[in-house]
Amino acid sequence: GRPGCQCNACFAGPDCSLQKLDCTADADSGNPLFLDPYWRRHAAASAVVVSGWHRMSYTTSDATFQSVELERQIRLLHTAVGNAVVDDKHVVFAAGSVQLINALVHALSPDANDASPPARVVATAPYYPTYRTQTAMFDGREYVWGGTTARWANASRNSTATTDGYIEFVTSPNNPDAKLYGPVLGGSAAAIVDHAYYWPHFTHIPAPADEDVMMFTISKLSGHAGSRFGWALIRDENVAKRAKDYVQNSIMGASRDTQLRMLGIMKAMLANLHTEEDIFVFGHDAMRTRWLKLNAVVSRSRRISLQKIQPQYCTYFQRIREPSPAYAWVKCEREEDGNCYDALLKANIITRSGVYFEAGSRYTRVSLLKSDDDFDVLMERVTDLVNAEKYDD
Numbered sequence: 001g002r003p004g005c006q007c008n009a010c011f012a013g014p015d016c017s018l019q020k021l022d023c024t025a026d027a028d029s030g031n032p033l034f035l036d037p038y039w040r041r042h043a044a045a046s047a048v049v050v051s052g053w054h055r056m057s058y059t060t061s062d063a064t065f066q067s068v069e070l071e072r073q074i075r076l077l078h079t080a081v082g083n084a085v086v087d088d089k090h091v092v093f094a095a096g097s098v099q100l101i102n103a104l105v106h107a108l109s110p111d112a113n114d115a116s117p118p119a120r121v122v123a124t125a126p127y128y129p130t131y132r133t134q135t136a137m138f139d140g141r142e143y144v145w146g147g148t149t150a151r152w153a154n155a156s157r158n159s160t161a162t163t164d165g166y167i168e169f170v171t172s173p174n175n176p177d178a179k180l181y182g183p184v185l186g187g188s189a190a191a192i193v194d195h196a197y198y199w200p201h202f203t204h205i206p207a208p209a210d211e212d213v214m215m216f217t218i219s220k221l222s223g224h225a226g227s228r229f230g231w232a233l234i235r236d237e238n239v240a241k242r243a244k245d246y247v248q249n250s251i252m253g254a255s256r257d258t259q260l261r262m263l264g265i266m267k268a269m270l271a272n273l274h275t276e277e278d279i280f281v282f283g284h285d286a287m288r289t290r291w292l293k294l295n296a297v298v299s300r301s302r303r304i305s306l307q308k309i310q311p312q313y314c315t316y317f318q319r320i321r322e323p324s325p326a327y328a329w330v331k332c333e334r335e336e337d338g339n340c341y342d343a344l345l346k347a348n349i350i351t352r353s354g355v356y357f358e359a360g361s362r363y364t365r366v367s368l369l370k371s372d373d374d375f376d377v378l379m380e381r382v383t384d385l386v387n388a389e390k391y392d393d
């Protein structure tokens with residue numbers, strides 16, 4: 001049995017081992033429970049016990065809102081993994097990287113007392129939709145959602161166009177299609193590079209990332225999405241100060257309880273790097289196996305297809321590694337499946353429509369990050385879908 005386990009909706013019984021027949025597979029959210037078995041193996045080493053009297057203060061022990069020791073551990077982890085240059089960066093904590101979206105847009109926008117027009121916040125499709133929904137929620141004096149970069153790229157063909165006042169969100173690897181991308185605007189546009197998935201679980205690491213403004217989250221690194229913890233690495237001191245001010249004004253700094261737990265999680269990950277219990281070995285293995293299984297079935301299909309990802313050299317593993325994306329970006333190939341989300345829903349698979357990513361309804365995103373049970377049910381429903389295909393030739 002699995003103590004403390006909450007049964008997936010498709011399973012029942014005291015140890016969640018009884019599977020309900022023909023249950024709907026839910027592959028919608030990016031809930032990173034694929035790492036649950038890792039932390040069950042490291043339950044004692046990662047446990048944090050907090051007495052009632054502990055950490056009651058608004059501030060940390062050195063009278064700030066950010067734990068100096070946690071910041072140190074984060075810098076150590078980036079350096080050990082080789083996925084970001086930290087020496088010349090400021091670190092700003094936030095309640096998940098969702099909070100960093102507005103904190104960083106605010107930090108890069110013209111001052112509200114400034115005479116310049118509001119910054120235009122843009123992204124290239126397909127992009128993580130929260131950039132749009134978060135920015136649009138606070139549209140106004142400082143910044144507005146400016147749509148996709150495709151519109152801007154057309155305007156840039158006339159020579160008077162300028163990238164001044166643009167803030168471009170870049171996700172690398174991208175959610176939903178798992179590709180590594182860089183900014184497309186360039187010039188004087190600012191870029192916020194979201195590296196939520198720039199860890200060896202999900203991608204090869206060609207080189208340490210070194211953009212001016214980068215965001216990271218614990219959610220996809222250790223899987224502790226519920227702790228709500230993210231951080232930004234920022235080169236410019238003034239931009240870092242404005243981002244920090246945002247978090248301070250909004251929530252008086254990231255939860256001290258969360259920071260304490262994150263310290264335990266960071267230390268446990270660091271202590272196991274390059275051992276048999278390396279979280280990245282575990283994470284890559286889990287995600288790679290899922291991707292292989294899904295590809296094996298979908299390669300028999302003429303109805304649906306997946307994005308292509310090649311094996312690549314990874315500086316962390318120091319070898320060519322097989323692809324292991326967080327999401328499958330599914331394309332429906334048949335004329336009559338113009339709404340891919342609906343086509344999969346009819347086969348009892350819940351996905352996230354490409355419409356949200358401004359990529360059109362021919363695409364839909366399938367999460368590969370969830371629990372083993374979720375993935376098993378997903379594989380059964382996808383297998384049923386592919387087996388049901390019939391062709392005359």
Ligand code: PMP
Nearest residue numbers: 030096097098128175196217219
């Ligand atoms: N950025 C990207 C690209 C994401 O996919 C997610 C979560 N799905 C987030 C940010 C937000 O993560 P969190 O708020 O949990 O840190």
